[in-house]
Amino acid sequence: VLNRRxxxxxxxxxxxxxxxxxxxxxxxxxxxFYADLPAGYQITQQRVPIAVNGSLSYSLCIDKKMSQMVTxxxxxxxxxxxxxxxxxxxxxTRSQTLVDLNxxxxxxxxxxxxxxxxxxxxxxxxxxxxxxxxxxxxxxxAVMAEGQLRVDANVSVHHAGEPYGVRTEVKNINSIRFxxxxxxxxxxxxxxxxxxxxxxxxxxRAFDSKLGCTVPMRDKEGEQDYRFMPEPNLPPLILYDxxxxxxxxxxxxxxxxxxxxxxxxxxxxxxxxxxxxxxxILPEHSFTLLNEDGLAEFFESVVNQTQMxxxxxxxxxxxxxxxxxxQHSLTVKESPVSSFLLADLLxxxxxxxxxxxxxKRVLAELWKGEGKTPLEIVKEQxxxxxxxxxxxxxxxxxxxxxxxxx
Amino acid sequence: xxxxxxxxxxxxxxxxxxxxxxxLCQRCLALIKxxxxxxxxxxxxxxxxLKQAEESDERYKRGQPLGILDGIPVAVKDNFNTAGIExxxxxxxxxxxxxxxxxxxxxxxxxxxxxxxxxxxLDEFAxxxxxxxxxxxPVRNPWSYSRQYKDKSVPKSHAEDEESNxxxxxxxSGGSAAAVSSFTCFAALGSDTGGSTRNxxxxxxxxxxxxxxxxxxxxxxxxxxxxxxxxxxxTRCVDDAAVLLGSLAGHDPxxxxxxxxxxxxxxxxxxxxxxKFSIGIPKEYHAPGLSSEILALWSKAADIFKNAGAxxxxxxxxxxxYSIVCYHVLCTAEVASNMARFDGLEYGHRSDRRExxxxxxxxxxxEGFNDVVRGRILSGNYFLLKQNYEKYFVKAQKxxxxxxxxxxxxxxxxxxxxxxxxxxxxxAPYTEFILEDNRTRSAQDxxxxxxxxxxxxxAINVPTAxxxxxxxxxxxxxxxxxxxxxxxxxxxWFEKQVQFPMIQLEEVKRHDNAVFQHQxxxxxx
Numbered sequence: 001v002l003n004r005r006x007x008x009x010x011x012x013x014x015x016x017x018x019x020x021x022x023x024x025x026x027x028x029x030x031x032x033f034y035a036d037l038p039a040g041y042q043i044t045q046q047r048v049p050i051a052v053n054g055s056l057s058y059s060l061c062i063d064k065k066m067s068q069m070v071t072x073x074x075x076x077x078x079x080x081x082x083x084x085x086x087x088x089x090x091x092x093t094r095s096q097t098l099v100d101l102n103x104x105x106x107x108x109x110x111x112x113x114x115x116x117x118x119x120x121x122x123x124x125x126x127x128x129x130x131x132x133x134x135x136x137x138x139x140x141x142a143v144m145a146e147g148q149l150r151v152d153a154n155v156s157v158h159h160a161g162e163p164y165g166v167r168t169e170v171k172n173i174n175s176i177r178f179x180x181x182x183x184x185x186x187x188x189x190x191x192x193x194x195x196x197x198x199x200x201x202x203x204x205r206a207f208d209s210k211l212g213c214t215v216p217m218r219d220k221e222g223e224q225d226y227r228f229m230p231e232p233n234l235p236p237l238i239l240y241d242x243x244x245x246x247x248x249x250x251x252x253x254x255x256x257x258x259x260x261x262x263x264x265x266x267x268x269x270x271x272x273x274x275x276x277x278x279x280x281i282l283p284e285h286s287f288t289l290l291n292e293d294g295l296a297e298f299f300e301s302v303v304n305q306t307q308m309x310x311x312x313x314x315x316x317x318x319x320x321x322x323x324x325x326x327q328h329s330l331t332v333k334e335s336p337v338s339s340f341l342l343a344d345l346l347x348x349x350x351x352x353x354x355x356x357x358x359x360k361r362v363l364a365e366l367w368k369g370e371g372k373t374p375l376e377i378v379k380e381q382x383x384x385x386x387x388x389x390x391x392x393x394x395x396x397x398x399x400x401x402x403x404x405x406x
Numbered sequence: 407x408x409x410x411x412x413x414x415x416x417x418x419x420x421x422x423x424x425x426x427x428x429x430l431c432q433r434c435l436a437l438i439k440x441x442x443x444x445x446x447x448x449x450x451x452x453x454x455x456l457k458q459a460e461e462s463d464e465r466y467k468r469g470q471p472l473g474i475l476d477g478i479p480v481a482v483k484d485n486f487n488t489a490g491i492e493x494x495x496x497x498x499x500x501x502x503x504x505x506x507x508x509x510x511x512x513x514x515x516x517x518x519x520x521x522x523x524x525x526x527x528l529d530e531f532a533x534x535x536x537x538x539x540x541x542x543x544p545v546r547n548p549w550s551y552s553r554q555y556k557d558k559s560v561p562k563s564h565a566e567d568e569e570s571n572x573x574x575x576x577x578x579s580g581g582s583a584a585a586v587s588s589f590t591c592f593a594a595l596g597s598d599t600g601g602s603t604r605n606x607x608x609x610x611x612x613x614x615x616x617x618x619x620x621x622x623x624x625x626x627x628x629x630x631x632x633x634x635x636x637x638x639x640x641t642r643c644v645d646d647a648a649v650l651l652g653s654l655a656g657h658d659p660x661x662x663x664x665x666x667x668x669x670x671x672x673x674x675x676x677x678x679x680x681x682k683f684s685i686g687i688p689k690e691y692h693a694p695g696l697s698s699e700i701l702a703l704w705s706k707a708a709d710i711f712k713n714a715g716a717x718x719x720x721x722x723x724x725x726x727x728y729s730i731v732c733y734h735v736l737c738t739a740e741v742a743s744n745m746a747r748f749d750g751l752e753y754g755h756r757s758d759r760r761e762x763x764x765x766x767x768x769x770x771x772x773e774g775f776n777d778v779v780r781g782r783i784l785s786g787n788y789f790l791l792k793q794n795y796e797k798y799f800v801k802a803q804k805x806x807x808x809x810x811x812x813x814x815x816x817x818x819x820x821x822x823x824x825x826x827x828x829x830x831x832x833x834a835p836y837t838e839f840i841l842e843d844n845r846t847r848s849a850q851d852x853x854x855x856x857x858x859x860x861x862x863x864x865a866i867n868v869p870t871a872x873x874x875x876x877x878x879x880x881x882x883x884x885x886x887x888x889x890x891x892x893x894x895x896x897x898x899w900f901e902k903q904v905q906f907p908m909i910q911l912e913e914v915k916r917h918d919n920a921v922f923q924h925q926x927x928x929x930x931x
Contacts, residue, residue, distance in 0.1 A: 001662050029743055031790070035763055040746020097763070099751070227790035229743055229799065232632035234662055253666065 002234055004255070006107035007050070009139035010081050011239065011260050013109060014051030016133050016267055017076045021257050023239050025050045027081075027231035032224060035099045036086035046228050049080035050237065056113070057269060058129035059287055060121060069284055074126050075114040084108045109139065115154065115164065119187065120180030127151055128176055132268040132290060144175050151179055155186040157194065165190070165200060170214050172206040182207040186214050271296070279303065279310035288318055294332035295322065298339050305343030308350045316346065320363055336369030345374040358383040409433055410908065413592040413646040417474045420466060427462035427477030431455050431521050434479040438523065438590045444546045446575075446584035448484045449492050450524040455479070458521045465519065474649055476519030481585045481594040484525035485532050486637070487626040488512055491522075495628055496540025497530045499774030500754050509626020510658050511595060511637050518653055523591050526581030530776045532597055532630045533741070534844050535605055535851035537580025538836065539778050545580035547573045547610055547833050548588040549877050553910040558876035573833035573877060576606030576851075579638060583610035586640045587909060593650050596638035599630045600733060600848070601828075601855025603638025604882060607867040608828035611878030611909060613901075615639040615647045616855075618888045619862035620665045622651075623658030631740040632663075634859040644868065644898040648674050651890060665888075672891045677899040681715035685896075686821035690726035693853050697831040699873050704827050707870065707881050710903050711825070721821055723812040726857060728805050730849055733856045735789050735802035741779075742786025748774060778844040810861040817886050823896050824884040827854055832873035854882065864890050866897050869906040878906070 014021050026048045029041040054076035062068040086101040111130065117123045131149060134142040142149040156167035170186055173179050185207075190200050205214040240246075242258040266274070268290050275286040275296065289296040299317045303310050321342065325335060345366070349359045358378070365377045378384055386392050408416060408425055419425050435452055462477035471477070482488060485495045487505035494500045508516065516522065529539045537545040549555050550572035559571060575584045579596025583606035586594050596603040598616040607614025615638060622637045629635055639650045652671025658664045687708055692701065712718045750756035750770030757769035772780070789798040816824070829851065839847065858865040864887070867880040883900070885893030 001660060031743060031746055033746070033749065033764075033767055035751060038747060038749075038752055040749065041743060101752070225792050227742075227787060227792075228795070229739060229790055232663075232740060 002237065003107050006081055006109070007237065007239075007255055008260060009137070010050045010079055010109050011255065011257055012137045012264060013111070013134065013139045014054065014079050015257070015261050015264060016137055017051075017054035017056055017079070017111070019051035019054030019076060019079060021051050021239060022048055023241070023244070023257075024048065025081075025237045025239075027234040027237070029229050029231050031227045031229070034085070034088075035097055036088045036101070036104065038086065038101060038104055042083050042085060043231050043234070044082035045080040047230075049078040050239075051079040052077070054079075056126060056130060056133075058122075058125045059283075060125050061284070069287060072117075072122060072125075074116040074122075077112040077114050079112070080110050082108050082110060115156070115167075120182070120184035123153060123183045124176045124180040127179060128291070129268065131176075136265055136268060136271075138265075144173075153179060153183050153186070155183055155190065156200070157187060157190045165194075166202050168200065168202065168214075169204045170207055171204060171217065172208075174209065178207060178209050181209075181212055182214060185212060189214065279314070281310060281314045285314050285318060288322070292322065292325075292332060298332050298335075301339035302343045302346065305340060306346045306350065308346045313346060316342065320360070324367060337363070337366045341366055341374065348374055348378065352385060354378055354383050354385055358385070409437065409589040412643050413478060413641060413649055414474070416592060417476075417478060420462075420477045421471065423466070427459040427466065427521060428456065430477065431459035431479055431523070434523055434590050437588070438585075441548070441588050441590060444548055444575075444584050444588060445543050446526055446545055446581045446588065446590070447481070447524045448494060448496065448527050448540075448542050448581070451491055451522055454491070455521050455523050458516070458519075462519050462521065472517070472519040473653075474518075475515065475653055478520050478593065479523050479591045480515055480520045481523050481526050481582060481591040482512055482515075483528055483532075483579050483582045483594070483596045485528060485597055485628045485630075486512055486525075486595060487628070488522070488525065491525065493525065493628070494542075495531045496528050496542055497774065497776070497779070498541050498755055499748050499771075501541070503754050507626065509637075510623040510660060511654050512626065514654055515595075523585075526579070526585050526594060526596075528581055529578035529778070529844075531628070531741075531745070531779050532578040532599060532602055533778050533782060533848075534577045535601070535848050536574040536836075536839050536844075537577035537584075537606065538574060538840060539577075539776060539844055541776070544836060545575040545577075545584050546836075547575040547580075547877075548584055548911060549573065549609075549611060549833070549909060551911060552876065554872055554876035554907070556876070558874065570837055571835055573835050574609065574839050576609035576829070576833060578602040578606075579614075579640065580606045580610075582638075582640050583607050583612055583614065586610070586612045586642060588911065592641070593646060594640045596640050597627055597630070597635060598638040598855075598859065599635050600737065600852040600859055603640060604828050604855050604865060604867040604880075605851060607640055608869070608880035608882075609833040609878060611869040611880070611906065612867075613639075613641050613644055613647050613869065613897075614867040614880075615641075615651065615890075615894075616858060616865045617651060617655065617890060618864045619859075620663055621655045621669065621864075621888065621890070623654075623656075623661040623664050625658055625660040629740075629744045631737050631859075632744065633740065634737070634862075636859075644866070644894055644901050645674055647866070648672065648890075648894050648898075651894075655890075674891070674895055674898050677895050679715070680711060680896070680899060681717075683711075683823065683896060684717040684719065684821045685711045686719055686721040686816055686824045688721050688723045688726070688816070688824055688826060690723050691826040691854060693830065695830045695850060696827060700827045700829070700831060700879055703871055703879055704825070704881060707825060707900070707904075710900070714903075719821065721816045721819070721824070723809075723816065723857070725805065725808045725812050729809055729857045729860060730853060732802045732805040732809065733852065733860060734785070734849070735798050736806065736860075738782045738786035739789045739799055739802075740786070741782045742784075742790060745775070745779065745783050750774070781845065806860050809857055813857075813861045813863060813884075822886070823893060826882045826884065828867045828880045828882040829854065832875060832877040832879050858884050863887055864893050866893060868897050868901050868904075870904050872907065 028046040030044050031041040055073050057073045059069045059071050084103050084106045086099055086104040089098040131142045134140045151173050153170040154167045156165040158165040170182050173182050204217045206217045207214050239255050272286040348354050362374050362377045465471050486509040487493050489508045493505045527545045529537050579602050582594035582596040585591050587610035603614040603616050639647050641647045656669040657666050708718050749767050755774040757773050759765045759769040865884040867882050869878050870881045873879050883897050
């Protein structure tokens with residue numbers, strides 16, 4: 001039985017990736033025998049998938065300093081719905097395989113990209129953007145470490161002007177960082193192989209994260225004929241839009257593409273533009289804000305609680321807050337300094353009650369998370385800026401006098 | 407006398423207190439025991455049946471029966487999942503397999519208070535037309551032991567000759583048909599993929615209904631051909647079939663191939679005037695091998711309608727003779743796919759081979775499946791190979807469309823119901839039947855019934871008369887999609903006209919002591 005939520009997620013993702021949604025898509029059985037495939041076949045969409053011909057735009061930094069960003073696009077070939085298999089855990093010491101069938105049959109959405117990316121960095125950036133989009137849509141939590149987002153990279157090399165070379169498929173990539181590494185390693189390996197007069201086999205390779213290289217995977221019995229056959233238990237999937245929706249259809253039983261389109265949340269690219277427009281920050285800034293889970297919300301919360309200009313607040317967020325969190329491997333949610341506290345501190349600075357040097361000292365104290373307010377810390381450490389003209393004159397005079405004595 | 411009543415009659419008796427569900431259940435169980443030699447049941451669920459009967463007793467006492475099915479003993483073909491009860495499909499692959507859930511149709515029966523007596527015998531995985539190829543041995547047609555058959559047989563000098571003279575029950579739902587025919591239950595579920603409910607119904611002299619595809623849920627019916635399978639209904643009269651249909655039909659969210667439309671159970675009118683109906687006689691159903699007896703009976707039936715004022719016309723379904731090969735391709739392809747799940751890993755039989763997963767799979771499947779099943783899997787996989795897919799599978803689907811269109815055209819031209827024979831002849835003696843292999847037999851016997859599966863149409867076997875050998879012969883009515891009410895109304899009228907005789911079963915005591923090699927020993931769980 002088809003899971004409605006899966007279809008909705010696929011439609012949302014298809015729309016977010018600028019795809020054409022196929023109003024009629026079909027399901028097929030892909031047959032092969034494997035211990036983690038209890039039915040002996042996987043239900044997938046081989047003939048007509050649910051969405052085709054889309055595009056994904058992503059940003060890359062030209063240099064390390066994040067001062068210049070360039071936008072690239074990768075075409076989306078298709079999105080298809082299919083079933084997950086179970087999970088096989090190979091126990092070589094006991095020559096046995098343990099099969100966990102808990103996830104067998106769960107719905108998957110496969111996003112197939114065209115080979116428009118040229119290196120690990122681009123692949124990583126594209127997948128990162130896809131991840132953000134999926135999370136924004138709610139289609140998936142897309143955490144790679146948890147297997148919620150699985151990435152297989154297809155890599156080939158060719159001389160400029162010549163057709164694409166033979167590709168290998170690289171699996172077992174468990175993070176975005178490893179994706180970049182795996183792709184770059186494989187590119188290098190293929191180039192070396194070809195320059196040494198060898199050939200590239202159309203094979204499947206696994207990425208070994210410890211060694212940082214790819215190794216050939218266990219041979220899956222050569223050429224496989226999957227004996228595709230239409231899935232007889234799932235009728236063709238029919239989706240409607242406002243125009244084609246029949247008048248007396250039960251709303252519970254249909255999916256209206258236009259209805260979903262109207263309710264799409266702002267995609268990351270739109271959110272970034274809005275942040276730039278609304279707060280006058282730089283595109284690189286808004287990129288980082290969205291790249292860190294919860295950071296944009298934190299920033300906006302601080303802005304709302306302080307008189308300091310957003311353009312100045314962003315510095316504190318990106319330089320002070322973020323670097324601290326990164327140093328201690330904390331997420332925004334785990335920050336010992338809340339937006340309220342930071343806003344409080346920035347207000348003191350804005351009202352010129354403390355210097356910015358002093359503010360940094362207060363912040364350092366706040367990280368300890370002892371529950372003191374910025375004001376309390378200022379008083380404790382006597383960091384207040386003197387406002388009294390006369391007092392200042394006295395101090396200056398004392399310093400000058402002191403100098404004269406030397 | 408109670409056991410020979412119709413479902414409606416006995417239901418009325420229960421309501422009036424003339425008999426209790428427990429009494430009824432006990433009598434049926436006793437009869438099952440004394441007719442064990444028929445081998446109609448694989449599993450008899452004595453304990454749970456009596457418990458269900460007891461609960462039904464209580465409801466009747468309180469004056470709150472669940473409906474017409476409350477307390478009625480029924481049997482279910484052993485390819486339907488029944489929670490906590492062994493479901494074998496008459497195969498080594500599933501021997502000892504206890505289902506964790508009830509098929510939707512089983513659940514519906516239980517929800518309405520029906521008493522499940524047991525699981526009936528079949529051809530292995532429902533592949534066959536004789537109920538002779540299951541691992542628990544063949545089903546014997548109760549009519550083999552009827553006075554009618556014995557009177558017509560050549561007098562025998564030895565008791566053994568009588569033994570070897572028994573006739574097949576038909577298939578693949580032979581156990582269910584035999585169970586209903588021998589009065590051990592009032593209704594039984596079968597399945598129908600190419601005629602598996604109608605064929606044994608014809609041979610056993612009972613009503614066999616194949617509903618429109620999509621009307622009754624297949625959830626829990628172990629699939630043979632997903633695009634053609636339907637649960638079948640076997641009863642002693644057409645009215646009873648309508649009762650069962652009313653309880654079972656309707657959308658099931660667990661089966662995406664059931665239609666969404668709400669189903670309204672109906673009572674069959676007592677038709678007296680058939681002049682408004684147009685009965686079609688498809689000439690292609692005068693198939694090679696059709697016995698002259700049945701041909702004559704078919705003709706006589708047409709006359710009955712004519713004489714009663716109905717319009718009887720000869721029609722043509724020109725693609726009929728392609729249906730066998732077309733069916734073969736599509737059936738084996740789906741079978742190959744559906745049987746892929748039996749690998750011995752999660753449930754069912756697992757071979758002892760340990761060298762590799764592949765060898766374990768191969769041995770398990772060789773050990774678990776009989777030749778018929780393995781043959782169909784091999785054929786099916788062949789047709790699904792990339793290089794063959796277009797030539798065979800896709801072509802067959804196109805021919806299937808043509809066959810279905812034949813029916814559409816005929817129904818559009820004003821014909822309401824088609825009248826055809828159900829089988830080519832009456833039931834063959836077992837010794838004769840097994841001379842040909844399963845594939846040959848199926849190809850021969852399915853010819854009159856499988857087109858209805860290809861087109862998804864409703865069809866019903868109505869027992870019509872006895873053959874010269876004293877065995878039942880039935881005729882088939884095929885109706886328009888989802889027009890079961892019309893189909894059953896006409897069938898009921900016809901049933902009344904022909905007055906098919908009740909089987910006269912001999913005293914069966916002398917069979918009790920005999921030992922039969924394949925028969926599963928009494929399993930009263």
